[in-house]
Amino acid sequence: MNNLKQNMTETIIRISKGVAIVAASFSLIVCILLVANFLQTKTIDPLNSRALQGLTEKLQETPGDQALQNEIRALDLLARKAYFTNQWQLKTGAYLLIIGVGILLISLKTIFTLTKKLPLPEGCADADDSWKIILQSRKWLTGFGSFLLTFSLLLAGLSYLNMNNFSFIKPQKMEKIDFKTETWPGFRGIGGNSISFAESAPLSWNGETGENILWKVKPPLPGYNSPVIWKDKLFISGADKNRQEVYCYDVEKGEIIWQSEVKDVPGRSQNKVRLHDDTGYAPNTLATNGAYVAAIFPTGDLACFKNDGGLVWAKNLGKPENHYGHSSSLIIFENLLIVQYDQKKKGKLLAFDIDSGNEVWRKKRNAISWSSPICVNTTNRMELILTNSTSITSFDPRTGLELWNMDVLAGEMGPSAAYANGMVFGANDYASVVAIALTSDGPKLKWETDYNLPDTASPLATEKYLIIACSYGYLVCKDAQTGKMLWEKEYDRGFYSSPILVNDNIYATDMQGVTHIVKCDSVYNLVGEASLGEDSFCTPAILKNRIYMRGDEYLYAIGN
Amino acid sequence: MRRKGVKYLYLFLLITLLMGNLFAQDRFPKPEFETDYYQPQTTTPLPDSQLFNYLDVFLLVIGMSLAAYFSLKSRSRRGIFIISLLSVLYFGFFRKGCVCSVGSLQNFALALGNSGYVLPVLVGAVFILPLLFSLFFARSFCSSVCPLGAIQDLLVLKPLKLPSALSKVLSFLPYLYLGFAVLLAFTNSGFIICRYDPFINIFRLSGDFNKIIYTGAFLILCVLIARPYCRFLCPYGVLLGWMSGLSSRHVTITPTECIQCKLCENSCPFDAIEKPSPDKVPETRTAGTKRVGILLLLIPLIIFVSGFALSRLDNILARANPTVRLAEQIRLEDEGVVKETTLESRTFRSQEKTGEQLANESQNIVAQFRIGGWILGAFLGLTFSLKLFGLSVRRKREDYEPNPQHCFSCGRCWESCPVDRAPSAKVKKLGLK
Ligand code: SF4
Numbered sequence: 002m003n004n005l006k007q008n009m010t011e012t013i014i015r016i017s018k019g020v021a022i023v024a025a026s027f028s029l030i031v032c033i034l035l036v037a038n039f040l041q042t043k044t045i046d047p048l049n050s051r052a053l054q055g056l057t058e059k060l061q062e063t064p065g066d067q068a069l070q071n072e073i074r075a076l077d078l079l080a081r082k083a084y085f086t087n088q089w090q091l092k093t094g095a096y097l098l099i100i101g102v103g104i105l106l107i108s109l110k111t112i113f114t115l116t117k118k119l120p121l122p123e124g125c126a127d128a129d130d131s132w133k134i135i136l137q138s139r140k141w142l143t144g145f146g147s148f149l150l151t152f153s154l155l156l157a158g159l160s161y162l163n164m165n166n167f168s169f170i171k172p173q174k175m176e177k178i179d180f181k182t183e184t185w186p187g188f189r190g191i192g193g194n195s196i197s198f199a200e201s202a203p204l205s206w207n208g209e210t211g212e213n214i215l216w217k218v219k220p221p222l223p224g225y226n227s228p229v230i231w232k233d234k235l236f237i238s239g240a241d242k243n244r245q246e247v248y249c250y251d252v253e254k255g256e257i258i259w260q261s262e263v264k265d266v267p268g269r270s271q272n273k274v275r276l277h278d279d280t281g282y283a284p285n286t287l288a289t290n291g292a293y294v295a296a297i298f299p300t301g302d303l304a305c306f307k308n309d310g311g312l313v314w315a316k317n318l319g320k321p322e323n324h325y326g327h328s329s330s331l332i333i334f335e336n337l338l339i340v341q342y343d344q345k346k347k348g349k350l351l352a353f354d355i356d357s358g359n360e361v362w363r364k365k366r367n368a369i370s371w372s373s374p375i376c377v378n379t380t381n382r383m384e385l386i387l388t389n390s391t392s393i394t395s396f397d398p399r400t401g402l403e404l405w406n407m408d409v410l411a412g413e414m415g416p417s418a419a420y421a422n423g424m425v426f427g428a429n430d431y432a433s434v435v436a437i438a439l440t441s442d443g444p445k446l447k448w449e450t451d452y453n454l455p456d457t458a459s460p461l462a463t464e465k466y467l468i469i470a471c472s473y474g475y476l477v478c479k480d481a482q483t484g485k486m487l488w489e490k491e492y493d494r495g496f497y498s499s500p501i502l503v504n505d506n507i508y509a510t511d512m513q514g515v516t517h518i519v520k521c522d523s524v525y526n527l528v529g530e531a532s533l534g535e536d537s538f539c540t541p542a543i544l545k546n547r548i549y550m551r552g553d554e555y556l557y558a559i560g561n
Numbered sequence: 562m563r564r565k566g567v568k569y570l571y572l573f574l575l576i577t578l579l580m581g582n583l584f585a586q587d588r589f590p591k592p593e594f595e596t597d598y599y600q601p602q603t604t605t606p607l608p609d610s611q612l613f614n615y616l617d618v619f620l621l622v623i624g625m626s627l628a629a630y631f632s633l634k635s636r637s638r639r640g641i642f643i644i645s646l647l648s649v650l651y652f653g654f655f656r657k658g659c660v661c662s663v664g665s666l667q668n669f670a671l672a673l674g675n676s677g678y679v680l681p682v683l684v685g686a687v688f689i690l691p692l693l694f695s696l697f698f699a700r701s702f703c704s705s706v707c708p709l710g711a712i713q714d715l716l717v718l719k720p721l722k723l724p725s726a727l728s729k730v731l732s733f734l735p736y737l738y739l740g741f742a743v744l745l746a747f748t749n750s751g752f753i754i755c756r757y758d759p760f761i762n763i764f765r766l767s768g769d770f771n772k773i774i775y776t777g778a779f780l781i782l783c784v785l786i787a788r789p790y791c792r793f794l795c796p797y798g799v800l801l802g803w804m805s806g807l808s809s810r811h812v813t814i815t816p817t818e819c820i821q822c823k824l825c826e827n828s829c830p831f832d833a834i835e836k837p838s839p840d841k842v843p844e845t846r847t848a849g850t851k852r853v854g855i856l857l858l859l860i861p862l863i864i865f866v867s868g869f870a871l872s873r874l875d876n877i878l879a880r881a882n883p884t885v886r887l888a889e890q891i892r893l894e895d896e897g898v899v900k901e902t903t904l905e906s907r908t909f910r911s912q913e914k915t916g917e918q919l920a921n922e923s924q925n926i927v928a929q930f931r932i933g934g935w936i937l938g939a940f941l942g943l944t945f946s947l948k949l950f951g952l953s954v955r956r957k958r959e960d961y962e963p964n965p966q967h968c969f970s971c972g973r974c975w976e977s978c979p980v981d982r983a984p985s986a987k988v989k990k991l992g993l994k
Contacts, residue, residue, distance in 0.1 A: 095766060106715065113718055131839050137726040139952045145730045146945045149737075150867055153938075157873030292902060307900065336907065356901065 014115050021108035028101030035094045038087065052076060061347045064367060178232060178291065185230040185542035185549075188286035188330035189499055193375035194420055195461045197503045197543040204518055206559045208552065209534035215547070215558040216255030222246055224283030226330070227498075227539040228549045228556065231291045234258065234308060235542075235549055237556065238296045240282035242273075245298045247287065247306060252549070255558060259310030266302040268317035274300055279538075280326035286373070286540075288331035288338065293355050295338050299326040303340060305355060314358030322346055323369065325413075330373040334385065334398040337361055343370040343389050350374075350387065352401060362401035367391070370414040372459070377420040379439050386418045386425055393418055393427045393437060395444075405444045409435045416455045416499075421462035424481060428469060430456040436467070436484060448484035453477040459499040461507065466521055470496035470509050476517065478525070488525040492517060497538040510537050514552055533557060614683040617656060621690055624648060624706040629698035632812050632970040641972050644705035645714050653708035658764035660684055662691045662702070663709060663797040664755045666739075667746035674747035674929075691797075695804035699811045703791060703801060704970040709760050710795075713788040714971060716780065720787035720830050728832050729952070731793040732967075736944045739796030740937040748929050750882035754796060787830035791969065802966035812963050812970045815978045819960035826961065828977035833968040838958045853953050856946070864942035871938030875931040879923070882930075888923035891916060 056073045060066060178184065181191065181198035189195045206213035222239030229236050235250040245263040250256065276282060276299055285297045293313060295305045304315035321327040322345040329341040337352040348366030353359065370389035376398055377384060385398040388410055395404040411432040419426045424447065428434040434454060438447040456472035466487065467479045472495040478487045492511055500509035502521060506528055510516040514533035520526035539551040547560035624644055631640035652658065660668075665688035672680035691702035703710045723731075742754050755761070759779035762772050782789050791798055805811070814825045814834065825834060842849075871878075879885045883905070890906045893899040895916075909919065963974070 099766075109718070110715070131836060132842050132844075134725045135952055137724075138729040139949065141726045141730045142733070142945070142949055142952065145733065146863075146949075149941075150870055153867070153870035153874060156877065157870055160876050161873065309897070311900070 010115050014112055017108040017111040017115075021105055021112065024101050024105035024108060028098055028105060031094055031097045031101055035091065035098065038090055038094065041087075050076075050080070053080065061365075182544060183232050184289075184291070185228070185544050186290060187229055187288040187332050188227055188373050189375070189417070189459060189540055190501070190542065192377045192420075193330075193332055193373060193417060194377055195459065195499055195501050195540075197501050199503050199544050199546050201546050202503045202506070202508065202543050202548050203546075203559050203561055204529035204531070206531045206548075207534065208514065208532060208555070208557060213531075213559055213561055215560050217555050217557050218250070218255045218257075219555050220248055220551075221260065222283070223281065223554070224551075225279075225281045225328075225497075225538050226283050226286040226551075228542045228551055229287050229289050229294075230542050230544060230549060231289045231294075231308065234289075235556075236287045236289055236294045236296075237551065238283045238285070238287055238298070240298055242282065245283065245296075245300070245302060247294065247296045247304070249294070249308070249310060250556070252547075252558065255556070261306055261310050261312060263296065263298065263302050263304045263315060266304065266315045266317045268319070269300060269302060270317070270320035274320060274326065275324070276326035277324070280328050280371075284326065284328035286330035288333045290333045290355065293333075295331050295333070295355065297327075297329075297331055297340060299323070299328065301327070303353075305338065305353075305358060313356075316358060318342055318351070319347070323371075325371060328371045332374050332376055332385075334376050334383070337398065339374055339376070339385060339398065341370070341372070341374045341387055342366070343368065343372075343387075345369050348389075350396065350401065352398070364396065364401050364403065368414075371457075372414050372417040375418050375420060379420065380423065386420065388414050388416070388418050388427045388429075390414045393425060393435070395425075407435075407437055407444055407446065409433070409437070409446060409449070415457040417459040419460040419462035419467070421481065422464040424462065426460050426462050426467055426481075428455050428460050430454045430472070434460070434467070434469065434479070434484070436481065447482075450479075450484045453479075453486065453489060455496070457497045458509075461500045461502055463502060463521060466523070468500050468502075468507055468509075468521070470498070470500050472496060474511070476500070476507075476509050476519065478521075478523070480523075487523045490517075490519070490525050490527075499540045501541060501543055503543050508541060508543065508548070510541060510550070512536055512538060516541075516548075516550075531559075611683075613656070614660075617652070617660070618683055618686045618690070620651060621662075621687065621706065625691065625694045625698070625702050628701040628705050628970070629694065632701050632704055632972055633698055633810050636816065636972060636975055638972040638975060641705045641970075645711035648706050648708050648711040649715065652706075653712060653760070653764045658708055658758070658761045659755075660687050661709065662687050662707065663795060664752065664758070666797050666800070667742055667752045667754055670743040670746035671749060675749055678749075692800055692804050695801045696808055697810065699805045699808045699965065700801050700968065700970050703798065704972070708764070709758075710788065710791050710969065712760055712763070713783045713790060714969075716783040717787045717830050718784060721785055722827070722830075723786065723832065725832065728792070729948070733945065733948060734793050735795055735799045736941060738794055739799045740940055742796050744878070744930070744933045744937050745881055748879075748882055748926060748933060750879075750926075759790060788969065792831055792967075805968075806966045808965070811965050812968055812972065812974075814961055814963065814974045815980045816975075817980055819962075820980060821960070822979060823961075824979060825974045825977040828974040829963070829968075830973065831967065831969060831971075833964045834974060835958055835962055835964050837960060838955060842955065849953075849955070853950070856950060856953055860943070860946040860950075863946050864939045866938075867942035867945070868935045868938035871941070872931050872934035875927050875934055878934065879927040879930040882923075882926050884919070885923045885926050888919050891919065 053073065053076050056069060056076065060069050060073060063069065184191065187193055190197055203213050208214060208217065220237060220239045222241055222244060224237060224239040226238055230252060233252050235252050236247065238245070238247045240246065246260055247263065248260045249258045251258050280299065283298060285299070287294055287296045289295070289308070292308060293305050294308060295303065297303045299321065301318045301321050302315065303318055305313045307313055318340065321342070327342070329343065332339050333355060336355050338355045340351045340353070342349050342351060343366050348369065350364040350366055352361045352363070354361050366389060368390040372388045374385050374387050377386065383398050384404060385396040387394050387396070390410065390412060392406050392408045392410055394406040396402065397404055410427050410429055412429045414429050416428055423439050425437045425439065425444070426435065432454065433449050433451040435449045436447040437444045453469055453471060453475055455469050458470040458472070461468040462481060465481055467481045469477045469479070471477065474492045474495045475489050476492065476496070477489040479485060480487055494511040494513040494515070496509060496511050498510040500507050505521050507519045507521050508516055509519065514535050514537040516531050517527065518529040518531070520528055533550060533552045535552040535554055537550060537552045542549040547558060550557045550559065628641060628644050631637040631644070652661070660683070665684050668680055668684045669688050672678050694702055705711050705714070745751050745753055759776050762776040763780070779790070821837065826836065828834070880889070887905050887909060890899070890903055891909060894902055894906055
């Protein structure tokens, strides 16, 4: 009987050993395959394969090529299939490995249990040894306890000696900022929508006599970009053929706090960009969020500075293919710096993480423009609305997802969009003014007219009215709901600067530097007129009852 | 030699098993469609059905009852082994190691410290039930029902024997871990037990590279040292040990009477067998009494000094709290010491809360840490003193017996005892003996 049991045990041990060897070999093979699969996934990046990239580049040159698009789709699908097959293999491999190791474990456990020899008492401690162990334990425990105590005391001592580093608990008086009244973060103010939240603004000034001029300074380099402001700092840029600079001014004194040059940006093309005189070397308005200020130039150089002037990052977006020169301004949404880089070819809309400069998302753009993005809350979501030479398009600013698009525009698009009360407006010279209602069924073209069109200045929209400033000297008010013209007024000079609404007044500055202050109403009612004494093409920043304006040569702060 | 080879192979396979998780990463961007296709919104899965939570509690009770039966009544090592296996499969792999009793002690501490947090009944049950069972049936929960203990138990093959003095020193660590875990949970600063749970990655078959290395290293340690987590880290084990110490029923090595054959002396891989006390010790009675007297006098001082030391670590310990860290980050940003902003600081700045409010909140938290430091220090000082006291007084022990606090009720020592009892007919029938 005993012999039988012995034989049985030996057989089980033998079988277990065999199973263990098979399970171990199986697990080893699965493991090697998994590692190989992993290395392959690491080294091969099917979506960024040369073939796919080559085809994508080709498509950018010939955007309408259906055959090419299909080829790219097929290749992309193949890459994705390969990826998911790979994932399946990894998952299956992991399960096989678990099964293999599980069986190995069981067989090893069986072997160890059946071959186990019970411990023998030899070498066991006698009374003397027991005493020694107790003695040693006491010593070690005391040593360990003393070490812990000394270490804690030392650490505590250090933390109190080095109080500066640890004093995170002192109440800090942190200034909260009222974004609406204390900032003008980009072109046409908050969201780029031409609305100032100042209670009022001066109604008269004179740049030559100094009436109501708080300060007037000449920036080192010229530029057609408009001032942007964050609390007590004002930012503009200036550039000529050789230099590109960003300036930070003290809004109270008009003194330069810092100036930084944007140079040696990696990736900049050696070929000079061609620029139109009306564009200049610094037409793009900066954008700031208080912590950072970002600037772009027609050379394609994009730079981000800390608000103390330190360069955080800079990159070149590629030489723009733009016959007047790239003039779109920047906008910041949450932590994203958004760049509308519309070009003749390979246009794109880009979003960069402002901290790092890393690209977060990009979208292809199919037509050129010189307009800037606006970012508005359309009741239930934020929309980034862009115009170009064919359409008005809305994107989700966080993800770049296209929300809607309407092919309603034409011509060389300079004016940006405007938004008010569920309606989006676009307008362009030699094309039309369009009003799009954002309904629950999607965007609907509400009205369209081809009379009184702007060339450069962007429209200003309110709940009731749409204001258009034309480059041939007309300032026009239309009914926002119907498009019916309510009034028009012709001035000596046309408008490049976009009109801004302050409370109930429209501030529209013509190319001669004269600002016409008109009641935003269904009838024309001039409230005041004031002159800088020099030409002006930039849009003013109006906040805290002051106006910051850039003339052809000077930068002005206007206030009572 | 061959056995050693198998052991290494076994280790290698365990590590590579973990490596499999490394590959499970999502690195593909979403396809960009140029048609009217809209990317679907990301949806959040619905919470788990409560059904499984009830089932967890039910199975916990059944598991502990069976474990208690096998360890205290039928003395079935095989039964305990089967429960271990099932526990690893159900509580570990199927339920992904959560909620576990070990981590639930933090929920308990959080509920004590924060009136806004109500301890879910089922979490409370998972915390309380093993303690209650230990109070009556010793550590039957540790023997096989706890998935963390069970997975370590399955890895006990031929572990190294640590010097007893070292084991004694290391056995102080669970008290440290318990103290800090409770302090951090009480102050709503985080659940360190869960964050540093070495087995969760294997149960969930996931984890980043560092965690997988950590788990792999721990598994290797489990093969070299029997149940290292249970013995030298587990904070819940401290509570279970206290309860088990109070229990009147414990595992016995021998079913009847110890004949002092010494055969079981080295049979416990966890060093939990207490030997009979020596008849004579090389120390006079007066010297021993004097030493104990001095220690007794020193105990209040030890408690005070360690309380003081830890209370002064308030500034450092409080940094574990996210609110305090944010307050510090905001200050450093405002002072221009750090250039980079963080997601938290940017979010804070976009909200209504003022800097003063944040700083005041942080101050309150630091104050909590100061008081908590006093209590934690005093607790550790007391534990240390009692451990030293335990080593200083002589207790009369006639037989080989498992330490009532440290024995995991695993039943490994039974087979060493030559005075075995015939298994009951029922156990025989079930094939559990
Ligand atoms: S049951 Fe025996 S072997 Fe298991 S822990 Fe207790 S004393 Fe050690």
